[in-house]
Amino acid sequence: MHQIVLEDSVGRGDSGDMGKTVVMTLRLPAEVARGVERLANRFGHKPAQLGTRLVEEGLRRREHPQIDLRDTTAGRVAYLSGTRLAVYWVAQAVRNGISVEAFAREHDLPVDRVRAGLAYAEAFADEIAADLKEAESNRNWLRAQEASWRVDGKNRIAGSAGGRREAAR
Secondary structure, three states, X not given: OEEEEEOOOOOOOOOOOOOOOXXXXXXXXXXXXXXXXXXXXXXXXXXXXXXXXXXXXXXXXXXXXXXXXXXXXXXXXXXXXXXXXXXXXXXXXXXXXOOHHHHHHHOOOOHHHHHHXXXXXXXXXXHHHHHHHHHHHHHHHHHHHHHHHHHHHHHHHHHHHHHHHXXXX
């Protein structure tokens, strides 16, 4: 058996800060400890940080079994299990006026799964707000890139058409 001391909090708390931490020593089978160390090294974390995150996510999964936490370019994001629907997106759609039943029907989901996503969004409101903010930032960046592409594309088309006209003279 190996010991890992969990002393760092790495998850986003509902209050947005790390709050108080408590040192807790866990005895792990050697292979589990090696797995934690390998994963921590891969992501550039200390084993204690990763262990804390894994314990926190395990507790979340127990409380919210219809939610998956997935690695994305924006970090860990909650999704309705078995779907490609992020919880922040479901919560936003319902806040914008679609009923839970209509959302479930539109996406061919059980109503209970949509409600489970909303319960998660309520339990981790700060996390969902941060996910929404990140998604909006990404949308704004994509719009700017698309606008730039359209302007550049029009300039290239205009420039190449003008060049062909001059060559034909």
